Amino acid sequence: MILKYDEVVRTGIARQVSDNIRSAIMDGRLKIDERLPTEEELARSFGISRPTVREALKRLAAQNLIHSKRGPTGGNFVKRPDPEGLSKAITGAATLLVGIGAFDIEEIITARLETEAVCCRLSAANRSEADLAAMEAEIAVQLDETISDEDFCASDVRFHRALVDSTGNGPLKLMMYTVIEAFIPITNMIVFRVRERRHVASLHQEIVDAVRARKDAKAADALARLLAYVRESYSAVLDARAKRDVPSQASA
Amino acid sequence: MILKYDEVVRTGIARQVSDNIRSAIMDGRLKIDERLPTEEELARSFGISRPTVREALKRLAAQNLIHSKRGPTGGNFVKRPDPEGLSKAITGAATLLVGIGAFDIEEIITARLETEAVCCRLSAANRSEADLAAMEAEIAVQLDETISDEDFCASDVRFHRALVDSTGNGPLKLMMYTVIEAFIPITNMIVFRVRERRHVASLHQEIVDAVRARKDAKAADALARLLAYVRESYSAVLDARAKRDVPSQASA
DNA sequence: TTTAAATATAGGTTTGACAAATAGGGGAAT
């Protein structure tokens, strides 16, 4: 028997069961795509009721560790972990963190600058023609003055995603999802009003040109100017707010 | 009424309910620390049974969005999103990805080198005396030859964590947890046999010295040599394996 | 006034049942 009941004492049976199964998955005792025992069997082998087993399984499903299927060939299966699903989860949580103001915009911009500069460097070394084309395509979108602000911001996010993808480094891409899905949107949300699209697009173009020419330093420099512009725009927003809300305290 | 039943059509009631509540939290319709209606009330207002409501709530609990408390003042409460919890989740998933071999060690080392170099740079600018002391303390542990390999690796992880913390950049710390909790352990797991502790500790010391002296370039250089050593050790492990397993195919 | 027991309220768990999806087999029509 793969799963054992761990001498439970008091509370949180569902939690303990889910932890038990989770560690079985992590340890490799349960392999990918393997089918778990039926819920009834689990209930019997753990000595608990089926709804409790189901609560435990739901926890795992919420963490994208298993998925379920009905019918004779159905059951609960160990899910192949996918970076996509992980990035979705990260995105949601990081967005919440940003939403409650856990980070201030200054440190977000600094983090963006430093980590995206890394991407520029690696991109210059590893980018393919397809990567360059993807970035150029987004710049083309950004130069179209008829699109909405939302579309512009979405294209901005896709541009940076393409930049990250062009590094060809899986672990780095995983880390950068947080930046792309949470930090870029929040910076955009703040500065999109005062930002000039053409200027942003031209800085994007500089990055692509440098990456195409394998000039990592140039790309990093263009990125630095892009984020300096973002920082500047942010200050402009702050000033405007200060002037509007509390005219006597316009400096801070 | 805050929560509404969304004209469900077919399957996945629990899922729909959890999505419904989740978006209420994300939108801010449910604020932090606010108490949800009791499970019974939720069941009534959604027109479903309490076990189903509980499954939905378990999903949210698994995503660290709510927590529950028993008793008269108990209930299900919207949880304040914390970077710790998020990093735990990321770590677990990233560890799984590493475990199934989604990334190869080369790209992990590259990602570590680039991102930790960023930390060196920011650390040199922002480190406090307490940060330096924390790093020194770990080096002291690493110089104690009586400790086990596990303890040495754990101290190694804590050293790098201290380095990341010393940047004082919240968003960056969030991203770096993936490196610290998933990527460093996996690299350690592979190379710990052939690595010389004293050499590793002395490179750690070089990093601290450079950071103390506000020399970001020197710190980054020491880090680069540390990871070059890791890469070298990894090659040694590979060679040893090749020689042992398939003597005729020792190159790759 | 302090302390301890009773109570009310909420989540935690169980039992037992039925509904819904689905793969596979068996029977009827061609």
Add this chain to the structure above:
DNA sequence: ATTCCCCTATTTGTCAAACCTATATTTAAA
């Protein structure tokens, strides 16, 4: 004999009604 359709078995999905357990509040006794 082959093909198509329905039927059934299996497994997850949902429901209902209870009882258990933890805990804050209230009440009563010392």
